[in-house]
Amino acid sequence: MATKPSIPKGTRDFGPQEMLRRKYIFNTIERVFQKYGYLPLETPAMEHLETLTGKYGEEGDRLIFKVLKRGAELERALEDRSKGFADEALRYDLTVPFARYVVQHQNDLVFPFKRYQIQPVWRADRPQKGRYREFYQCDADVIGSTSLLSEVELVQLFDDVFTQLGLKVVVKVNDRKVLSGIAEVCGQPEKVVDIVTAIDKLDKIGREKVEEEMREKGVSESAIKGIAPLFDLNGSWDDQRAKLEQWLASSAVAQQGLKDLSFTFGAVGQLKSAVLEFDPTLARGLDYYTGAIFEVKASEGTLQSSICGGGRYDDLTGVFGLKGMSGVGISFGADRIYDVLLETNKFPAELGGSTQLLFANFGEAEAMHCLKLLRQVREAGVAAELYPDATKLPKQFTYAEKKGIPYVAIVGESEMQQGVVTLKRMGANEKGTAMSVEAVIGILTT
Amino acid sequence: MATKPSIPKGTRDFGPQEMLRRKYIFNTIERVFQKYGYLPLETPAMEHLETLTGKYGEEGDRLIFKVLKRGAELERALEDRSKGFADEALRYDLTVPFARYVVQHQNDLVFPFKRYQIQPVWRADRPQKGRYREFYQCDADVIGSTSLLSEVELVQLFDDVFTQLGLKVVVKVNDRKVLSGIAEVCGQPEKVVDIVTAIDKLDKIGREKVEEEMREKGVSESAIKGIAPLFDLNGSWDDQRAKLEQWLASSAVAQQGLKDLSFTFGAVGQLKSAVLEFDPTLARGLDYYTGAIFEVKASEGTLQSSICGGGRYDDLTGVFGLKGMSGVGISFGADRIYDVLLETNKFPAELGGSTQLLFANFGEAEAMHCLKLLRQVREAGVAAELYPDATKLPKQFTYAEKKGIPYVAIVGESEMQQGVVTLKRMGANEKGTAMSVEAVIGILTT
Numbered sequence: 001m002a003t004k005p006s007i008p009k010g011t012r013d014f015g016p017q018e019m020l021r022r023k024y025i026f027n028t029i030e031r032v033f034q035k036y037g038y039l040p041l042e043t044p045a046m047e048h049l050e051t052l053t054g055k056y057g058e059e060g061d062r063l064i065f066k067v068l069k070r071g072a073e074l075e076r077a078l079e080d081r082s083k084g085f086a087d088e089a090l091r092y093d094l095t096v097p098f099a100r101y102v103v104q105h106q107n108d109l110v111f112p113f114k115r116y117q118i119q120p121v122w123r124a125d126r127p128q129k130g131r132y133r134e135f136y137q138c139d140a141d142v143i144g145s146t147s148l149l150s151e152v153e154l155v156q157l158f159d160d161v162f163t164q165l166g167l168k169v170v171v172k173v174n175d176r177k178v179l180s181g182i183a184e185v186c187g188q189p190e191k192v193v194d195i196v197t198a199i200d201k202l203d204k205i206g207r208e209k210v211e212e213e214m215r216e217k218g219v220s221e222s223a224i225k226g227i228a229p230l231f232d233l234n235g236s237w238d239d240q241r242a243k244l245e246q247w248l249a250s251s252a253v254a255q256q257g258l259k260d261l262s263f264t265f266g267a268v269g270q271l272k273s274a275v276l277e278f279d280p281t282l283a284r285g286l287d288y289y290t291g292a293i294f295e296v297k298a299s300e301g302t303l304q305s306s307i308c309g310g311g312r313y314d315d316l317t318g319v320f321g322l323k324g325m326s327g328v329g330i331s332f333g334a335d336r337i338y339d340v341l342l343e344t345n346k347f348p349a350e351l352g353g354s355t356q357l358l359f360a361n362f363g364e365a366e367a368m369h370c371l372k373l374l375r376q377v378r379e380a381g382v383a384a385e386l387y388p389d390a391t392k393l394p395k396q397f398t399y400a401e402k403k404g405i406p407y408v409a410i411v412g413e414s415e416m417q418q419g420v421v422t423l424k425r426m427g428a429n430e431k432g433t434a435m436s437v438e439a440v441i442g443i444l445t446t
Numbered sequence: 447m448a449t450k451p452s453i454p455k456g457t458r459d460f461g462p463q464e465m466l467r468r469k470y471i472f473n474t475i476e477r478v479f480q481k482y483g484y485l486p487l488e489t490p491a492m493e494h495l496e497t498l499t500g501k502y503g504e505e506g507d508r509l510i511f512k513v514l515k516r517g518a519e520l521e522r523a524l525e526d527r528s529k530g531f532a533d534e535a536l537r538y539d540l541t542v543p544f545a546r547y548v549v550q551h552q553n554d555l556v557f558p559f560k561r562y563q564i565q566p567v568w569r570a571d572r573p574q575k576g577r578y579r580e581f582y583q584c585d586a587d588v589i590g591s592t593s594l595l596s597e598v599e600l601v602q603l604f605d606d607v608f609t610q611l612g613l614k615v616v617v618k619v620n621d622r623k624v625l626s627g628i629a630e631v632c633g634q635p636e637k638v639v640d641i642v643t644a645i646d647k648l649d650k651i652g653r654e655k656v657e658e659e660m661r662e663k664g665v666s667e668s669a670i671k672g673i674a675p676l677f678d679l680n681g682s683w684d685d686q687r688a689k690l691e692q693w694l695a696s697s698a699v700a701q702q703g704l705k706d707l708s709f710t711f712g713a714v715g716q717l718k719s720a721v722l723e724f725d726p727t728l729a730r731g732l733d734y735y736t737g738a739i740f741e742v743k744a745s746e747g748t749l750q751s752s753i754c755g756g757g758r759y760d761d762l763t764g765v766f767g768l769k770g771m772s773g774v775g776i777s778f779g780a781d782r783i784y785d786v787l788l789e790t791n792k793f794p795a796e797l798g799g800s801t802q803l804l805f806a807n808f809g810e811a812e813a814m815h816c817l818k819l820l821r822q823v824r825e826a827g828v829a830a831e832l833y834p835d836a837t838k839l840p841k842q843f844t845y846a847e848k849k850g851i852p853y854v855a856i857v858g859e860s861e862m863q864q865g866v867v868t869l870k871r872m873g874a875n876e877k878g879t880a881m882s883v884e885a886v887i888g889i890l891t892t
Contacts, residue, residue, distance in 0.1 A: 005497055005546045005766045008534050011490035013547055015554075016561065019486035035824045037801040037831030039849075040465035044457035044580050045491065045536075045566065046511075051451055065492075066514040068532050070570055081524075085531065086514050088454050090491075100451045101459055108461075110848035112834055115462065120491065124516055134490050147834035149813055156821070271817055320451045355483040367595055371717055375602070378481045385483030388558055388593035402556035403485075 010125070010133030017404075020351040022338060025165070026118055027352075029138050029332050032161045033116040036153060038140045041115040043097040045122075046088045053089075055096045055319065063124045065090040065133075090122040094139045095288075095316065095329070102143060103320035111144030136334045143316070143327030148260055150328045151292045151312065152267040158296055158308060158330070159274035165337070166346050168299040169307070171274045174282040175261050176289050176311070178244065181254020185247070186226030191219050193287055195227065200283035203304070207231055230280055237265050237278040244280070260291065275299075290314040294330060301343045307336045350406075356444050357384040358400045359409045360393060369416050373409070373437050380441045384409075400426055408432075409440065456571070456579030463850075466797040468784060471611070472564055473798075475584050475778050478607045479562040482599060484586045487561040489543040491568075492534045499535075501542045501765065503733075509570045511536040511579075536568040540585045541734075541762065541775070548589060549766035557590030582780045589762070589773030594706055596774045597738045597758065598713040604742055604754060604776065605720035611783070612792045614745040615753070617720050620728040621707050622735050622757070624690065627700020631693070632672030637665050639733055641673065646729035649750070653677055676726055683711050683724045690726070706737065721745075736760040740776060747789045753782045796852075802890050803830040804846045805855045806839060815862050819855070819883050826887045830855075846872055854878075855886060 007013060014022060030040075046067055053061050066086035069077055077083045091097050094117045102113065118138045125131055140157070142150045155171055162169045179199070183192040194217035198210045205213075211224050229247060233240050241258055248254035261278065268276045284293045291312030298307055310330030317325045341347050357377060359370040370386050377384045387396045400408050410422040410432055421440050424432030453459060460468060476486075492513060499507050512532035515523055523529045537543050540563045548559065564584045571577055586603070588596045601617055608615045625645070629638040640663035644656045651659075657670050675693060679686050687704055694700035707724065714722045730739045737758030744753055756776030763771045787793050803823060805816040816832050823830045833842045846854050856868040856878055867886050870878030 005550050006494065007490050007546075007550075008492050008494060011492055013490070013551070014486075014488040015551065016485035016487065019488060023486065034799045034801075035827070035829045037804075037829060039462035039801075040460075040469065040799065041462065042460040042465060044453050044459070045568070046454050046457055046580065048452065048454060062516070066516075067536075068512040068514045070508070070512075074531075078527075085520075090513075100453075104451050104453075105459070105461065110845055112845075114831070122491070134492065142834065145834040149807075149817070149832060149834045152817065153832070153834075156817075160824070267814060267817065270814060271821065273821070353480045353486065355480075355485070358483075361595075368713060368716060371595070371598065371602075371713065375717065375719070378606070381481070383481045383483060385560070386595060386599070388588065388591040388595045388599075399556055399558075 010127030020353050038114045038116040041117045049089045065122045094137045099316045103317050103322045114142045116140040138332040141329030146326045148263050151264050154330050156273050169296050170277050172277050172279040172295045175257035177253045177257030181248040181251035184251045186223040188223040196283045200285045202281045233280050288313045298340045301340045307333050355383045355405045357407045358405045359386040360396050361387040361390045362412045363390045382444045456573030484560045484562040487563045495535045511568045540583045545762045549763050549768045560588045562586040584778040587775030592772045594709050597710050600776050602719050615742050616723050618723050618725040618741045621703035623699045623703030627694045627697035630697045632669040634669040642729045646731045648727050679726050734759045744786045747786045753779050801829045801851045803853045804851045805832040806842050807833040807836045808858045809836045828890045
């Protein structure tokens with residue numbers, strides 16, 4: 001290989017600093033998931049192709065990465081192309097594998113089943129800023145219960161995660177039943193998916209283009225006119241609710257949606273946790289949602305797009321033969337959260353996992369002595385290391401500086417004889433202070 | 447889909463209990479990696495096919511999962527098969543992507559570069575007991591230094607991890623230079639790879655078959671006879687070293703190997719850490735090793751195969767155009783460690799991450815009250831949840847039991863009025879005790 005090696009487009013290497021930051025995000029989310037009773041699940045990167053196809057729409061199907069058949073299987077496929085070149089494919093999201101898992105293991109699971117899953121997914125999308133071919137999803141779902149307490153809990157969970165990350169956010173909420181009611185009172189209930197899909201783009205393309213898309217999809221002029229009041233709604237939840245109750249009085253499904261939203265707003269209000277905001281134009285593109293829908297936006301930084309999403313679905317597992325399993329789930333967009341935290345300077349200065357102390361290397365005898373001290377320091381829980389070679393001191397200091405190690409321990413012949421360590425803080429214009437290894441541990445563990 | 451869904455053969459779903467156990471292993475290893483100054487790295491699941499091919503031998507190349515081209519690319523490949531059906535492939539191990547990363551980012555890295563990497567790899571191996579098509583590797587490497595202190599550190603690291611996991615192990619060590627010396631004094635230095643590959647199988651196939659394999663590979667009878675003393679070596683490191691020094695007196699490379707091993711034995715002895723055992727027949731199949739080689743075996747349980755491996759390589763990055771980078775690395779076999787810990791009953795009874803407390807649900811008013819208590823309990827760091835539906839109590843208890851939740855909080859009307867919680871320990875034949883929520887937190891956080 002003559003040229004410098006590279007990686008496939010749309011994929012990324014994550015070096016140490018990015019990794020420590022990503023781990024900080026993942027660990028925060030994971031700890032909160034666990035605190036709320038969600039348990040971990042991992043599914044294979046590869047699924048049977050038939051498990052995935054037909055679940056993400058036509059466009060989605062084209063974006064699935066397929067795994068090439070091998071050996072005799074591939075030969076047979078080349079002779080008879082109707083057999084296809086792949087039996088397996090890389091997972092496209094975590095929701096379909098979750099549904100597959102629930103159906104496959106339904107007899108072993110205890111319902112309601114609360115699981116979280118943090119794994120990469122792969123999509124053959126055209127790579128662009130903020131859009132990758134491999135990225136992590138962080139999902140939590142509870143399946144097997146229709147209780148609205150789950151919605152309340154997930155709003156609290158959003159709040160808990162972002163409080164811990166130190167980021168101000170707004171949780172936007174709507175209910176698909178309200179959108180269905182609107183389609184109903186406008187006389188085109190059968191067009192609800194087209195209407196929702198168009199409204200979902202409001203933020204990006206504006207009202208005029210939303211109406212144009214509805215027109216193209218065959219929504220009638222009178223229906224488009226009928227939907228119009230939706231765009232003019234504003235004010236508090238109570239205000240908007242009163243207007244919607246009146247407007248959608250003839251739709252039982254819309255009334256149920258409003259009642260459900262009232263419960264969530266009431267409970268969240270009593271708990272005084274998240275900033276919850278009703279957004280009647282919030283639609284979410286995915287067509288399996290049937291109840292509440294969520295979106296989280298950062299109130300700080302310049303990112304316009306949402307950093308989390310979610311909603312309730314009534315029939316996620318039906319496609320695999322298990323009917324009547326209602327559930328609700330949310331997903332954290334780790335890459336976008338990373339970008340916002342970086343932009344708003346919210347990452348902690350010292351991330352867990354970085355090395356705290358470097359022992360300089362002065363030669364074999366000193367190194368051997370340092371290995372013993374090192375053991376003591378590590379046993380106290382301090383991440384520490386010995387520079388492996390007895391090179392010139394400036395080189396060793398450069399190593400510490402570039403690796404972001406805050407302290408260097410100098411143990412030359414005289415320190416060895418006196419049984420002390422000279423501790424030097426990097427960046428400080430000081431010679432360092434001689435002290436016992438216990439004192440070093442004391443400084444590094446407080 | 448009429449039939450019950452399934453997953454590709456050789457792959458696995460990891461449900462909550464397995465996941466918590468796996469996380470316990472991964473987290474233990476990761477914490478130790480960090481404590482020793484190794485920093486995290488993640489590389490993409492997909493690499494350019496050319497990055498991977500030719501690195502794992504002919505057999506390995508056949509086992510690489512390739513990613514099918516899409517759209518027009520696939521059409522062109524079907525017209526002209528010489529183009530191949532794949533440009534990308536799934537990573538086969540973590541070592542080649544690591545080497546690729548080091549070369550690609552050589553100007554940004556600070557050497558010696560210490561990284562760890564915990565990610566799945568994929569191999570189209572025939573699945574069988576203990577062999578999977580998707581499995582995790584946990585690697586730590588230091589590259590850019592020839593210091594034997596790294597070897598010493600990695601032995602300590604093995605010891606640290608298994609001490610924390612509570613598993614007794616033996617770290618077996620040898621040096622490729624000693625094996626090269628043997629091939630040299632037997633008159634067939636050019637056959638060293640064949641000799642090493644055969645000796646590597648000693649544990650599995652026995653001495654006779656090892657000699658047979660050497661014969662098949664063209665190793666001469668006199669050389670095979672010359673190697674024989676190797677199989678009869680025994681005793682302490684010092685005993686064996688003396689015999690080897692004499693036997694291999696004419697080989698400079700062997701003498702260097704023995705000197706290096708002496709350093710490692712000396713240092714590990716002084717540190718009184720690991721149980722280190724010299725095994726002159728330890729060979730490790732991988733042909734990039736050039737110095738020390740390691741293998742860890744459990745001293746408990748019935749598993750015969752090794753649970754970790756590793757060694758020093760002098761030219762891992764040369765294939766990508768960066769010469770002269772010596773390094774040493776180790777790899778933990780998480781699946782095997784899992785099996786041993788399960789067999790020897792070493793998993794902690796309570797694994798981090800499981801739910802500690804379930805609030806029973808008695809209806810809307812009580813549930814609302816419980817949500818507030820729940821918030822308090824979670825803020826104290828206790829993983830807790832509210833049963834989402836106000837179903838019959840036995841069903842809620844069954845849920846707690848099956849999910850392994852140790853405590854249930856009963857807050858009915860009377861508890862609500864008195865401002866208490868009735869705490870019931872699962873499995874205990876008791877009615878439960880009324881107490882303040884602070885007392886509950888006290889019990890669950892000690």
